[in-house]
Amino acid sequence: MKKLLFLLMSLSLAVIGQVYKIGDWTITTGGSLTVAYKGKTVLSKITYGSWTPGYKSMRFSDGDMTAKQDGNTVTLTKQSDVANAVMSFLVEKKSVTISLDVDIKPSGPFEYGFYIPIEAFRNADGVLFTRLDRAFFNIEKDLQFNPYGGRSFTIELPEIRHRLENLSMPNFTMQDRRMGEPRGDEIRYITHTNITEQRKLSYKHRWTLEDDFDEETLRQRGIIYKTPLIRHTVANVPNAGFESGLEHWDPKTNQFLDSNVAKSGKNSVRLEVKDPMTENVYVTRMVPISGGALYQAECFVKTENVEATPGRMSSVGAGLIIEWADKNRKWMAPGEYACDLFGTKDWTKAICKSLRAPDDAGYACIYMALRGTGKVWFDDFKLTLIEQSVDKISPANNVTLDNNCPYFTWLRIRGASSYTVHLSQDEKFPRDKTYKYETGSETYFQLEESLQRGTWYWKVTAPGSSDPAPWSFKQTKKADVDCLPPTVTTKGRRVTDSNQTFTVDVRELGSRREPMVTLVNPATKHLYEGVCTAKDGENYQFTFKAEKGWPKGLTTMRIRARDVSGNESEKDFWLVNVPRPENWVVIDKDGWYVEAGKRIFPIGIYEVLKEDMLEVRRAGFDAVHTYRWEGSQDDVACRQYLDDCWAAEGLRAFIGFDRGPGSGMGIVQGNFEHVAKRVGTLCDHPGLFCWYLFDEPEIPGQYVSPKLLTEFADLIRELDPYHPVVMTTWNKSMINYRRTWDTHWTQAYSASPKGVWDQIEQHKRYLNYESPITLLVNCNDGKQGRLLRTGVKPDPTKFERDYAILRSTAFMSITEETNGLWWWWFARGTNQFYTAAQVPEAWANVVKVVKEIGSLRPIINADAPVKTGTVVVGKDQVEWWVKKVGGKTTLIAISTAEEPIKVELDVPGFGKDTYEFSRYEVKVLTK
Secondary structure, three states, rough: OOOOHHHHHOOOOOOOEEEEEEOOOEEEEOOOEEEEEEOOEEEEEEEEEOOOHHHHOEEEEEEEEEEEEEOOOEEEEEEOOOOEEEEEEEEOEEEEEEEEEEEEEEEEEEEEEEEEEEHHOOOOOOOEEEOOOOEEEEOOOOOOOOOEEEEEEEEEEEEEEEEEOOOOEEEEEEEEHOOOOOOEEEEEEEEEEEEEOOOEEEEEEEEEOOOOOOHHHHHHHHHHHHOOOEEEEEEEOOOOOOOOOOOOOOOOOOEEOOOOOOOOOOOEEEEEEOOOOOOOOOEEEEEEEOOOEEEEEEEEEEEEEEEEEOOOOOOOOEEEEEEEOOOOOEEEEEEEEEEEEEEEEEEEEEEEEEEEOOOEEEEEEEEEEEEEEEEEEEEEEEEEEEEEEEEEEEEEOOOOEOOOOEEEEEEEOOOOOOOOEEEEEOOOOOHEEEEEEEEEOOOOOOOOOOOOEEEEEEEEOOOOOOOOOOOOEEEOOOOOOOOOOOOOOOOEEEOOOOOOEEEEEEOOOOOOOOOOEEEEEEEEOOOEEOOEEEOOOEEEEEEEEEOOOOOOOOEEEEEEEEOOOEEEEEEEEEEEEOOOOHHHHEEOOOEEEEEEOEEEEEEOOOOOOOHHHHHHHHOOOOOOOOOHOOOOOOOHHOOOOOOOHHHHHEEEEEOOOOOOOOOOOOOOOOOHHHHHHHHHHHOOOOOOEEEEEOOOOHHHHOOOHHHHHHHHHHHHHHHHOOOOEEEEEHHHHHHHHHHHOEEEEEEOOOHHHHHHHHHHHHHHOOOOOOOOEEEEEEEEOHHHEEEEEEEEOOOOOOHOOOHHHHHHHHHHHHOOOOEEEEEEEEOOOOOOOOOOHHHHHHHHHHHHHHHHHHHOOOHHHHHEEEEEEEEEEEOEEEEEEEEEOOOOOEEEEOOOOOEEEEEEEOOOOOOOOEEEEEOOOOEEEEE
């Protein structure tokens, strides 16, 4: 947030020092608006404000409000020519509900935030035990945290639980005020919106507390919330501060020990770069690490006249980069950048905050970087191991279970790729008396073998994460009694008319006898009984029929399965009853897009807003997208986006889902309800083209396991078999996600046709040549985009991707037999990337390529055999594709060479001939 936000804190309220005491709660208006419970401040500030564009000046704030009390409600009001605001506090015994309604005129940013004093909630070790939604994390005294989005924030103390809940639609973000300027020992929970037209903003939050725990719960909370689940250990890195010269650091000719400049101690290292195209740009070394573990790395950086300058790699300025090597010191994977320091700056800490080492890594590769020109000093490197114990949920500690097949659950550790459940009757977990169960990346485990009576101890570990505080439970049921409930594996179904039947799959491992399965509509209380119509060993299939017809639209039901022993399971079940759309789309058995029975070759582009839709449609694009839906669960607005697309002469959209890292309640967190509601709300819309399930689930900060993501994909298919599910993945593990997509979207963003060809071939290998592929190419200037982010004005005459690049990379979608072509991205309004849409000549080139490929679609889509080939010419190659349709043979040939070349091609229908190609030329010939 901008520094001007902090002006908000210095403004005084017109009513000074009014104190409203209602029960155990105290609301104080004055220099700061505060809320306290039993004399302890829980909210140290509540602020809101509006600014002119660019935060140049404040237009409206919470200053000069009028306050009054009516029973257990305190109301503050303010009126001005810019906005009218009403804030109210509804006080109840264990909660305060805070509402803010603002009627505001344009234009400029508006912010609304709550400030939570960290010191008020620390335990004896100085740690805050908190949860953002269901995600557990500690706030430690000297360790700052990254911003996170979420709808509820919980603070756990042994004797009390505090929770701040967002009851309104706008997303709020949790920020560490210790990271900003001015600094404060506070957590800030804040939202931001830009006012472009007169609007009514409404917010509602509730602060609740729970302090009436029974004696046993208090005992357990005392154990849990006095023992931090996160432990930080500084790694032993010899000579991390250069006090022993350059020992242990790799020698380079342009790095120097400097005894006149240091952050601490006597020495630092100085790196000087005049030409990053030819000179070394790093101070480097390798440090041993534990595979799978989580780390944080930092160093101090001082710069002098650092400028962004083209080099062998992108110019990211000065800072710290961490990557990974295997146990043989061979580079294996990227990590994290903490760079972008330019100009002349005094000592600044560069931090790589969330470094999850690959499971098979052996070393961290340290790069203290100057990717640009100038001078930079580095000092006080530090690598910290962050060990987070798994936060167990059930069975609860010391509980008594009358169940010999318990169900184990725990919270996900961010970035953890696998978990192991350890179960033993010996609290020391000896190897020969401990059962171990690998659960992959799932955070639950159903034990399928009976336990003997007695006390059992259990813990959960992950790579780099131990569990020093195992839990125990007492099992009282005889081992030969069936305690395993049936499992319903179907999450939902689609019907296209009210009288259609559908089937549900159930697995019964216990009695191996037919269970009873029912559906209940909670809204009408109507019960539907399933009839078993198929059996295969432990697997059963039940058919459901509604005598009076299924309800229209999306219905959330409850499905129950009960076996003969009385064991029962119950969960949500989603039923969608809407007709099949006339322009339905599927991926056929040969891997091609098929629309309403006809093969198509779709062309799409990312990030297009309403004002540009008609232009994009007339340029020849079939489908568009906006990233808004990957962070929003507003299905009403999402459907409006589809309306806008369809109104633009039949433009369609690929729609994503809330991923979860921002909201705290998306796919990452396993929110099937959100996915079901989005699919059920939108699947009948003619503007929908396909479902964009997820983008790069392997990334640690948004990791989703193959199993969980496959469950999401299956749910989408169950509810909407008339639109494909698509995905992007990027590394060797992509084959593990194969069942999550109907066609893989391969990102080949190179600015050369050879780079695009290499990426397609790599993905084909990774996918065992068994998956259809849609090609994604790039229409941005990456180099000028990086300079743009540093404040350098881009030069449209030097736009990196000229017509030859745009054409050759796009035509690879044909020669490599992909099933469609997408561009990343349009994004005309962005100031973070330099896109072709911002450069008239570049955009005209994109449109020219799209229209040319569009004119070839009758040939591409024709039902006729295709032949392809590759001719290698030195380090270059020519890719060719030939197809005979209607008596005419069409040849498409692409040169990957930057220089003119001459090559002999032997092509069916054209024979053997010699062709001359200019730079990146694409030939389209008909005979």
